[in-house]
Amino acid sequence: MDSTRYTRGQDALARIHGHIGEGVMNELGDIAPDFARLIIEFPYGDIYSRQGLSPKERQIATIASLVTLGNAPAELKAHIQGSLNVGCTCEEIVEVIMQMAVYAGFPAAVNALMVAKDVFAELDNISKT
Known part of the structure; x- marks a missing residue:
């Protein structure tokens, strides 16, 4: 796991969705922890964190x-x-x-x-x- 992407993704997720986003990721973590990590890293860590x-x-x-x-x-x-x-x-x-x-x-x-x-x-x- 790339901890920089994950941390950046957690920050973006929190800015956009607040505690609700964390709750969804926790629920996904129960059934598909790798998928929850991918959501945090790719959409939020790589895309939502871009400057454009x-x-x-x-x-x-x-x-x-x-x-x-x-x-x-x-x-x-x-x-x-x-x-x-x-x-x-x-x-x-x-x-x-x-x-x-x-x-x-x-x-x-x-x-x-x-x-x-x-x-x-x-x-x-x-x-x-």
């Missing part, structure tokens, strides 16, 4: 990609939460999802908007407590 895009821009690109896939609601939820953590607004997230209707179709955009609505409602409930 800001964390906010990377999250916008990730949301767009997940919307067009149309089959990853758990990951979409996590990255919507992460995008809010790095400075995206709810309005920006909705606009990105709506833009994807042009390329992914209305069903994919509607499904993604429902995921976003749930995330926003959860955050609203948290802020009221």
